[in-house]
Amino acid sequence: MRRFKFAVVGLLTLLVAACRTAPVENVTHHAFPAGTEKLSLAQIEESIIKAASDRDWIITRQAEGVLFATYSPRSHMAKVRIGFDKTEFSIVYADSTNLNYDGASIHYNYNRWVNNLRQDILREVSAKAALAN
Structure with missing residues (x-):
């Protein structure tokens, strides 16, 4: 009987951990590092696409300065809008599947x-700017 209780407690703990949510954290008006202002918009876009692709995000170009990125690990899907110009960028929630999104909160992995995408974009843009010197 004691093993059964431990098994039930363990299962409930796993279920609660699997359903954890957190407030959606959008990246808004995040400045590119100093030195990147000499890059063209096309070079910045190329850097963003490389950064996202390296993490298995699928990119679609909406317009100049606007990309949509979709990430689909296992049975989940997250879609974000990446807006950018020569000085800053934003990553904003667009859509999701199986991430318990309720209008304000989402699965904590999102x-x-x-x-990770934000950090990779900053790294790629910085690297391209360093090569442009």
Whole structure:
């Protein structure tokens, strides 16, 4: 009987952990590092696409300065809008599947995915700017 109780507690813990949500964290008006202002908009776009592609995001170009990125690990899907110009960029929630989005909160992994994308974009743009010197 004792094993059964431990098994039930363990299963409930796993279920609660699997359903954890957190407030959606959008990246808004994040400045590019100093030195990147000499890059063209096309070079910045190329850097963003490379950064996203390296993490398995699928990119579609909406317009100049606007990309949509979709990430689909396992049975989940997150879609974000990436807006950018020569000085800054934003990553904003657009859509999701199986991430418990309720209008304000989402599965906690979403914020990690977006933060990784933000860091990778900054790294790629900085690297391209360094090569342009």
